[in-house]
Amino acid sequence: MVKQKGLKKVGLPPGSLAYAGNEKKERVRIKVFYYDKNKFEERDVKSDEIRKFFPLKDRPGVTWINVNGVHDVRLIEEIGKNYGLHKLVLEDIVNTEQRPKANNFGDYLFIVLKMFSRKDKRIEVEQVSFVLGKNFVISFQEREGDVFDPVRERIRNEKSQIRGAGPDSLLHSLIDAIVDNYLVLLEKLGGEIEILEDALVSGKSKEALEEIHRLKIDLIRFRKAVWPWREAFSSIEMIDTPLLRKATRIYFRDVYENVIQAIDTIETYREMLSGMLEIYLTSASNRMNEIMKMLTIIATIFVPLTFITGIYGMNFANMPELRWYLGYPMILLFMLAIGISMLVYFRRRKWL
Amino acid sequence: MVKQKGLKKVGLPPGSLAYAGNEKKERVRIKVFYYDKNKFEERDVKSDEIRKFFPLKDRPGVTWINVNGVHDVRLIEEIGKNYGLHKLVLEDIVNTEQRPKANNFGDYLFIVLKMFSRKDKRIEVEQVSFVLGKNFVISFQEREGDVFDPVRERIRNEKSQIRGAGPDSLLHSLIDAIVDNYLVLLEKLGGEIEILEDALVSGKSKEALEEIHRLKIDLIRFRKAVWPWREAFSSIEMIDTPLLRKATRIYFRDVYENVIQAIDTIETYREMLSGMLEIYLTSASNRMNEIMKMLTIIATIFVPLTFITGIYGMNFANMPELRWYLGYPMILLFMLAIGISMLVYFRRRKWL
Amino acid sequence: MVKQKGLKKVGLPPGSLAYAGNEKKERVRIKVFYYDKNKFEERDVKSDEIRKFFPLKDRPGVTWINVNGVHDVRLIEEIGKNYGLHKLVLEDIVNTEQRPKANNFGDYLFIVLKMFSRKDKRIEVEQVSFVLGKNFVISFQEREGDVFDPVRERIRNEKSQIRGAGPDSLLHSLIDAIVDNYLVLLEKLGGEIEILEDALVSGKSKEALEEIHRLKIDLIRFRKAVWPWREAFSSIEMIDTPLLRKATRIYFRDVYENVIQAIDTIETYREMLSGMLEIYLTSASNRMNEIMKMLTIIATIFVPLTFITGIYGMNFANMPELRWYLGYPMILLFMLAIGISMLVYFRRRKWL
Amino acid sequence: MVKQKGLKKVGLPPGSLAYAGNEKKERVRIKVFYYDKNKFEERDVKSDEIRKFFPLKDRPGVTWINVNGVHDVRLIEEIGKNYGLHKLVLEDIVNTEQRPKANNFGDYLFIVLKMFSRKDKRIEVEQVSFVLGKNFVISFQEREGDVFDPVRERIRNEKSQIRGAGPDSLLHSLIDAIVDNYLVLLEKLGGEIEILEDALVSGKSKEALEEIHRLKIDLIRFRKAVWPWREAFSSIEMIDTPLLRKATRIYFRDVYENVIQAIDTIETYREMLSGMLEIYLTSASNRMNEIMKMLTIIATIFVPLTFITGIYGMNFANMPELRWYLGYPMILLFMLAIGISMLVYFRRRKWL
Amino acid sequence: MVKQKGLKKVGLPPGSLAYAGNEKKERVRIKVFYYDKNKFEERDVKSDEIRKFFPLKDRPGVTWINVNGVHDVRLIEEIGKNYGLHKLVLEDIVNTEQRPKANNFGDYLFIVLKMFSRKDKRIEVEQVSFVLGKNFVISFQEREGDVFDPVRERIRNEKSQIRGAGPDSLLHSLIDAIVDNYLVLLEKLGGEIEILEDALVSGKSKEALEEIHRLKIDLIRFRKAVWPWREAFSSIEMIDTPLLRKATRIYFRDVYENVIQAIDTIETYREMLSGMLEIYLTSASNRMNEIMKMLTIIATIFVPLTFITGIYGMNFANMPELRWYLGYPMILLFMLAIGISMLVYFRRRKWL
Secondary structure (H helix, E strand, O other): OEOOOHHHOOOOOOOOEOOOOOOOOOOOEEEEEEEOOOOEEEEEEEHHHHHHHHHHHHOOOEEEEEEEOOOOHHHHHHHHHHHOOOHHHHHHHHOOOOOOEEEEOOOOEEEEEEEEEEEOOEEEEEEEEEEEOOOEEEEEEOOOOOOOHHHHHHHHOOOOHHHHOOHHHHHHHHHHHHHHHHHHHHHHHHHHHHHHHHHHHOOOOOOHHHHHHHHHHHHHHHHHHHOOHHHHHHHHHHOOOOOOOHHHHHHHHHHHHHHHHHHHHHHHHHHHHHHHHHHHHHHHHHHHHHHHHHHHHHHHHHHHHHHHHHHHOOOOOOOHHHHOOOHHHHHHHHHHHHHHHHHHHHHHOOOO | OEOOOHHHOOOOOOOOEOOOOOOOOOOOEEEEEEEOOOOEEEEEEEHHHHHHHHHHHHOOOEEEEEEEOOOOHHHHHHHHHHHOOOHHHHHHHHOOOOOOEEEEOOOOEEEEEEEEEEEOOEEEEEEEEEEEOOOEEEEEEOOOOOOOHHHHHHHHOOOOHHHHOOHHHHHHHHHHHHHHHHHHHHHHHHHHHHHHHHHHHOOOOOOHHHHHHHHHHHHHHHHHHHOOHHHHHHHHHHOOOOOOOHHHHHHHHHHHHHHHHHHHHHHHHHHHHHHHHHHHHHHHHHHHHHHHHHHHHHHHHHHHHHHHHHHOOOOOOOOHHHHOOOHHHHHHHHHHHHHHHHHHHHHHOOOO | OEOOOHHHOOOOOOOOEOOOOOOOOOOOEEEEEEEOOOOEEEEEEEOOOHHHHHHHHHOOOEEEEEEEOOOOHHHHHHHHHHHOOOHHHHHHHHOOOOOOEEEEOOOOEEEEEEEEEEEOOEEEEEEEEEEEOOOEEEEEEOOOOOOOHHHHHHHHOOOOHHHHOOHHHHHHHHHHHHHHHHHHHHHHHHHHHHHHHHHHHOOOOOOHHHHHHHHHHHHHHHHHHHOOHHHHHHHHHHOOOOOOOHHHHHHHHHHHHHHHHHHHHHHHHHHHHHHHHHHHHHHHHHHHHHHHHHHHHHHHHHHHHHHHHHHHOOOOOOOHHHHOOOHHHHHHHHHHHHHHHHHHHHHHOOOO | OEOOOHHHOOOOOOOOEOOOOOOOOOOOEEEEEEEOOOOEEEEEEEOOOHHHHHHHHHOOOEEEEEEEOOOOHHHHHHHHHHHOOOHHHHHHHHOOOOOOEEEEOOOOEEEEEEEEEEEOOEEEEEEEEEEEOOOEEEEEEOOOOOOOHHHHHHHHOOOOHHHHOOHHHHHHHHHHHHHHHHHHHHHHHHHHHHHHHHHHHOOOOOOHHHHHHHHHHHHHHHHHHHOOHHHHHHHHHHOOOOOOOHHHHHHHHHHHHHHHHHHHHHHHHHHHHHHHHHHHHHHHHHHHHHHHHHHHHHHHHHHHHHHHHHHHOOOOOOOHHHHOOOHHHHHHHHHHHHHHHHHHHHHHOOOO | OEOOOHHHOOOOOOOOEOOOOOOOOOOOEEEEEEEOOOOEEEEEEEHHHHHHHHHHHHOOOEEEEEEEOOOOHHHHHHHHHHHOOOHHHHHHHHOOOOOOEEEEOOOOEEEEEEEEEEEOOEEEEEEEEEEEOOOEEEEEEOOOOOOOHHHHHHHHOOOOHHHHOOHHHHHHHHHHHHHHHHHHHHHHHHHHHHHHHHHHHOOOOOOHHHHHHHHHHHHHHHHHHHOOHHHHHHHHHHOOOOOOOHHHHHHHHHHHHHHHHHHHHHHHHHHHHHHHHHHHHHHHHHHHHHHHHHHHHHHHHHHHHHHHHHHOOOOOOOOHHHHOOOHHHHHHHHHHHHHHHHHHHHHHOOOO
16 A cells, blocks of 8 residues: 655555655654633643544634644555545645645645755755645644744644634645745845845955855745646635635735745846856956966967077077177067057057 | 844744834825815824824725834734734834835725935935825835825825815825836936947946946846835736726726836846956956066067177176177177067957 | 826826836827718817817718827817727826727727837837727827828728728728838848848858847737737637627737748747857857867967977077087977877867 | 839839839749630740739639749739739739738638749748639749649649649649648758758768858748748638638648648757857867877976976086986886876876 | 657648657557456557457447557557547557546547656657546557566456456556656656765765756656646546546546655755766866965975076176075075065965
């Protein structure tokens, strides 16, 4: 019952599950929140205890199950069976190379997104999947560590609005946290681009090329992950489902606008980087030209002069000039005159 | 109740307010206009007195509240509560990194735009938000200084048409002033581009590269701010709201056409700058080629000749030529012949 | 009542008129044609006599009022008042930086176009506006001189079809004349591009770079003026107005197709120019390479040889070779051998 | 009654005819096919006899009139009058700079296409117009010579399917022949591109630049002629006319798919050519670098050494080294050491 | 009855068959699967025995006929006749230059795709056509060897789900296998790109240019084959046919998403390759600059010094310096001073 996407999957039956990332041995850690206006429970759950929390599905209030790790295929299947998820949904959760998307399955909404984090100046991408049901949200991440902590804090806070709101509101908060993180990362990238630009303009561009390339690749990967949201989110707005209440849809439109803003910013940065590369290349070639000019000036002055010294260094028996009393100073003056007229010529041609 | 967009916001509840710009301490200055065909009042209001002017909302005539500064979150919230604005609207007003847009909230229209100003040859962007209600317009700017003074003059003028028109007409005048300012700035940019082009063609291109880059970045930022208007304004025309009377909509179409004109002009300028960069690079490399040719010609003439002088500068005991009576003039003639034939060769190859 | 677009307008009331071009003092010259199948009148009218011709509006037959010059704002306003034109229409007529467009105002159609002329190898753009009413056409040009003379000839000709047709047919003839002029200009540009290409291929490319740049800029401006027609004209076809009879609409479709053809041609020319720039740059760099090869070959042959002569030009007391009887010819042969083997090496490396 | 498109037409009444190509004197040659399942007639007709064949229009069976040459305006007008063609149709037939298109005139369909032929490695374009009526097809070509011979053969063949089919089937066969010819030409171009690529990779790229440019221009022109088919043919499918039977429409869809295939191929070739140009430029600059390295290595080794020989070639009276017994071999060794250490340095820097 | 596409076909009747690839003589090998929940048959069939299996069409259960080779036109025609396939379908099967597409013929669906394989680092494309009928799937490949083996295994396995599902499920499995293979190939390409990038960054870029070019061409061809799927598959979803059950359509949407994912990845790779080419070119030109600097520094130091030695190598009778006791050491010091000041100058200019 194991299907492998990527290198291992080809031709196996569709809808069977196989983790597509690197082999992992760690236990999957699950966190369950169960709350309504008055109650609040929070539990860390091991993967083999998850079954105990399934009855929550049928109780009023909101249940949020957050699964850290999608390499435990059996666990995903069990959750899928209990919540009535389609086999393709489970396959998409497990296969971490999905495109961001939002699909409506009637009973539940299925949303796939990318979450970014930044380590050592490189952007790392992680897939997050959400299932929104009548009174639950299930979220699947590739590994521990996310941008959801402020949402958790708000759930814990009895007075927070989210406690009285439905699961669609929780879903929005989670997605909003991810998108806000995009904007934060983009702001950081923007700062780096500005620093790089200043460095370029002031000529301190030692490793500029590698920097520009690194930022470019980051932006390409960023865009690849964000671009499909355009469709995905405009389709969220249009989905005909009672799972999203009208009041919440306005908030989703807001998220959509932030995504578009992020895409605009990415495009702007890309254009700025292109402009910077042009500057880099042009100023490099300008410096080169300067150097070549130097060489040319030195050579065109001294090569002819050296030729003249060569003439009078010849050992012909019969070279009358050599015996002239003023031969030496005259030839020196002659060479000086040539040198100066060369310099004047260069000045006229604006090479100096 | 404070939410921070940008670096500080991630994960906080949506719809809470936080100013996203640099910390500011100044008092927010508010200007209230209240007028109809016959009456006219104008007041400078401090942020803690704003409450006194809220009853104007329910009186006939047009009220225009202009808020200079969006960093006083409490003030924004108070206005929002009194005028029944959605929490997301307040969030968008305070977050100055919004994309231009026009949203219909039934009771009121919410519009976000970018206003440009030019300082020291750099374009500065400022966000302006408008709320259009049944008989009021509220405008929010990031800082003092705007392009609305002529509109203010017209309101003060008893005979001006605007005095008899509704708030939608006021809104149009304000937006029109912003868009006209775009066209003015673009005209200035166009002038600079033309000057730069002339400088390039006449070869006086000392700092051309930096200039081109600066203009390019300006145009990229300009475009980012103007491009989304396309959608925003075509949607204004289609919004099903009684707040915009039919007669005013024609004026909004006119604004839309001006925006499209601005976008066309931006694209044209961008293409012209690309062309100019090509010219710059090509003429730089042409000058380089000229210099290299110089070097090559000098070197290819004199290096062989110097070699010949080297031969006859050798100290071999047995070099018969050295003792020939005409050895020296003969070798001089020989070298002259070589030099001339080189020059002829270069001419034939069109290097001279 | 004067509104200034461009540098002077910002913030003044919309719909007020101001000429946007350079100050002008000349009298505006107006030409009125009044004709039907049998009658025909033609008058040159001064701007203060125009009022006398307003009654023509209500008589059967077609009236064509051609206004040469839009800087007399008072005249435009008077015409506007008599023909019931919207204030924005008058503003658009006077502001010569409009985008081509076609607007339906119910009683009349308003169309803005660009007319080109060519002076000293540069393309000049002039804005032409048309108002089509039930039995009249009013056309506004920036200055005297246009492409309408053949149309005038046809109106004067009693047997011409146009005499029996309505004002929509006249409008079509005028627009058709403008578009045909586009195609003529494009054909000329095409001819110049071909000549330039031949010059490039045959190596006579002295001023090719400036030529390419000039043509590029012309095409960019051309495209800016023609591109918006796409929309404008497809909307003409769809306009729900009795002013355009069905039979005439087919002719407008024909004009539309010609415009599309013009746009196609512009794009093709742009791509050809890009290709030519590539050729120019590449052949310039090829010639450069050839020169550098020359330099390298000369230098790499003679620099080592000169070194050898240098050795035997040293004045050491104890240099046995110098005293060998065959020292000199041997060293000459040795140097010859080095030179030849160098040449062989270059041949092998395909540098020669 | 003569209207001139292109350079000669401007401002003349629309719908009047004028040949737009180069002046031609030859007689127009016409070929008439008249056939049904059983009958078959084929006639070469002179332009003044065409009138005799007009009655065929009203007889059952299919008539195909193929007109070779569109410069005989009188002939075109006569045909137009007899077959009830719109004046604009006649104008489009005569004006050979039309964009490919398909127009429905109710009684007949009018289709304009481009036919290619290849002479001396250059692509030549010829306009072909088709009029499809209830029981006839009229085709107009610019000159003799076409790709229709196999269709003619099939008509002559009594057993061929086309004999029993309607005029829409004939039209399809003719268009199909044109499109198949596109694919053939593209295949040839593809072959040339492959040969060129092999030549580039193996370094035999003498005239590669001209070749690449020629192919590029060909593809640009090809695309200009084929691209508009997209629209034209998708509109054929949607045209609401009984002239195209349902069974034939499937064949037109097939033609449409072939056209899209051709466009795809053109785009692919264009990208491949761009890649090849990059290769060409890069390998040219690589070869250049190699040469420059050579020069640099030779110069940096021998210039300092020559300087040393220069020192000991000086004629100072008091130069003790010159008199040392081992002075000469020591200096030789010293120079050898410098040369070798230079080489080692170059090796380390990976210049060798 | 033979029609030739490509070079041989022009003008022959549409819908006649001709193999478009290279001449082939091998027997076409056919494999027939016939199965339902309980039964299972598998047969290797020679092309002349295929007739025996036609009755399977009318039996319940699923028949899968896989034809390896489309050069046996007679066989294709026979199958076509028996299964009621349109002549154009047969033509498309035989012509292996088709664009991917999905056409609905009412009784059956016809789908054309491209299957990739990789040999010696080059991507090879093979056309696969599918016909889906009420209870059969016929697949046509160009040659033996495919990615369907896992599907075959699943059919052989009695417990596999596919045994109970309809022919649409089989079709999906086959297509899914092809698309999964795309993703595998893309992953491999991605790996190669990463290796290449590392090589570029670490400077080991011997054959980088050829590698980049090869990958680029592969991606261009890949995209050409995959891009049309966008349309083809979105149209599959919308096709109004009972042949695709609703449950299967969800799986086709999944395939569609994978295709979009593949296209995204291709675009990303293309951009990364462009970036790498930039890096390659820039670092090549940087290395070049370094070399030129070396040359310039050496030359500008030693050329003037050599000139000085030249002066004192002249043989003038009257050169007082030559006889100074400290002349030699003084000139050596002077030259040293010049050399050092040159080096200082270079350091200041940051050339060293």
